[in-house]
Amino acid sequence: MPSIQQLRVFAAVARYENLGDASQDVCLSKGAVSQSLGELEKRLGTPLFDRVHPRLKLNDQGRQLQVLAEDILDRMQDIRHLFDQGGEPVGALRIGASQTIGNYLLPRLLSGVSGLEAKVQIHNTYDLCEMLSRFELDLALIEGQSHHADLTTEIWREDEMLLVVPPDHALVRKGACHLSDLSNYNWVLREAHSGSREQFDQKIAPHIGTVGRIMELNTLEAVMLSVEQGLGLTFVSKLAVEDRLQQKRLAHVALNQRYTRSLMFVWHRQKFHSALQRHFISYVRQH
Secondary structure (H helix, E strand, O other), rough: OOHHHHHHHHHHHHOOOOOHHHHHOOOHHHHHHHHHHHHHHHHHOOOOOEEEOOOOOOOOOHHHHHHHHHHHHHHHHHHOOOOHHHOOOHHHHHEEEEEHHHHHOHHHHOOOOOOOEEEEEEHHHOOOHHHHOOOOOOOEEEEOOOOOOOOOOOEEEEEEEEEEEOOOOOOHHHHHHHHHHHHHEEEEEOOOHHHHHHHHHHHHHHHHHOOEEEEOOOOOHHHHHHOOOOEEEEEHHHHHHHHHHOOOOOOOEOEEEEEEEEEEEEEEOOOOOHHHHHHHHHHHHHO
């Protein structure tokens, strides 16, 4: 029977696919991690990884064990904190958030959950779903669609997308626009696989005729600063841009219809929900 320590080491190696990174996560030397993994594979009588230097890729046996190991470790964590602070759930959660949520919503949410030690990763939707599929996160809050069969999504709240331009742009003087009015303009957009880029590619680009030059940037702040400098139009969340609209650093151009999207929870469908995770999800649902 594997020990809890061996399962901890195995789970870390499975997440990072690297002995060095795993050793930092479990606070052991690289040699001790390698030894523990070797002992586990010997005890189970099967290799768990394909060694593709410098990485270790989970094989079929390893993927089966990963689900069970993560479940056991999460339940052990739940037991460890069961009676902390008079029964209030405490501990650490590995939370992922796409940029709009991570920068403009998540900090306020985290401040409302006592006893939570949050380890937050802010990435685009695609990267977060990849991390969830490898059990690197407990849950994530995303703006785009998950295409992983192993992940479960739940709609959390609605968000509105706005067409945004510099305050002195000709489209501001024009008033309400049809998408056909946007032909030949340059755009400043997030990278592929981000939630806002997905919205542009699906709802705007196919209907505006000729799309001008596209500048791609991987942060919302860089996108909005570039629009302020007149480098193009953008299509972003109202949550991200409302301060700049109030300060008149940017302007919103009304379109002939409203564009909304869903913000969602997502987690691995085989992931055990600890008491702290259930408490956090319940709190976020209410806010």
